[in-house]
Amino acid sequence: MTPARTRAVALRVLQQVRRDPRTLAMLVVIPCALMALLWWMYRDVPGASPFYHLGPPLLAIFPFVVMFLITSVTTLRERASGTLERLLAMPLGKLDFLLGYGVAFGLLAAVQSGAAVAVSVGLLDLDVQGSVWLLLVVAIADAVLGTALGLFVSAFANTEFQAVQFMPALVVPQILLCGLFVPRHQLPDVLHAISEVLPLSYAVDAMQHLTAASATSDVAWDLAVVVGYAVALLVLGALTLRRRTP
């Protein structure tokens, strides 16, 4: 593994995205529009708006889901076009490849989350007790987590159709159990235990801690768990990348 090669991969992925301005625009605009939609939905509902406790989990979920989808499709394209085979026949470390993607999509996530956080906090009055910068860091970690999961599962998909099916299979259950619909401590014991091992739960916990008045150490712990999962998935992804294929 060398930093120069990791940087080369990251730079190339960003160049590819730059060639696709529509994707870039959608990446930035859609999460902002969805946050605004959520705020608008509850505008005429009497009482405290649920937007203020639904918003933070969504800021964690958007980067995770979007980067998961983009990564699994891009990696699959790379396998199908033969470029991955060519790269693995070259002196490129598997981790260079995976980290390159992680870095590139992490940067995109920074832009995406930056916009979503700016709209939510600046225009829609989402209350953030903790540091807005830390919120951005958590969002980037969530994006890298989504990228790592996408890189890992793309090894098990042979077609784009299969890759997209991993979304309802692996991502939707995490959204259901992350505390967005039912606070995690109110889940039945078995489901609570499951939610404890799902990485998105910690991503959402981190966002909720940041928007409520909690200690920074709670956020740091959640963030560490998210980063730990991302690293573990990247290592698993490296194991699924085979230089020799059937």
Place this chain on the structure above:
Amino acid sequence: MSIEVAGLVVRRGGRAVLDGLDLTIGAGVTGLLGPSGCGKSTLLRAIVGVQRTHGGSVTVLGEPAGSSDLRRRIGYVTQAASVYDDLTLTENLHFFARVLGVDSGEVDRVVAAVDLGAQRAHVVGRMSGGQRSRASLAVALLGRPDVLVLDEPTVGLDPVLRRDLWALFHGLADDGATVLVSSHVMDEADRCDHLLLMRDGAIIAADTPDAIRERAGTDDIESAFLALVEGEAR
């Protein structure tokens, strides 16, 4: 010998694609000719070290195929143009040059070598099929590899371009490279220094084009191929 294959076995779906293949390839331009589906690409992949094998050995430049020292000494062109369609030619080449750790001056050299100077700023996905396969070839030329493994690089190209590419392959061989080119077009046989004729996962002849024709008593390689196959059947 630059490439030595001994007892190579590759199975796919319970069927032996290559079943105990033996061959050696030396310097110069060697053509691997045979119909589609005869196992050419599998053999090339085994030589590059990206094919999972089930027995035998493949040695390239004295090292086991696929060893990490070989990765910067082999240039490989897969049958599909393995370049990024959404990047320009030079963006592709600069990326692969960085991965290989070669000087960025190499980019200009390989662009000129495949005669794509006018298309250097074009996005690869909008190039013609022939231009795309030359873009893929340019990547394989980066860093002047000692061994070039090219899977059907001339298929579908215009005759003038094909002639130029064969001249390029011979130029590389004159500089000391081992060039292995596969093709399913028998007409290309006479452009090679050595030939490997392949059918159903086996090498049915390995010699110079002249020697193969002479032994089969035919005027062209296509007829020699037929004579060899029918002689085997008898």
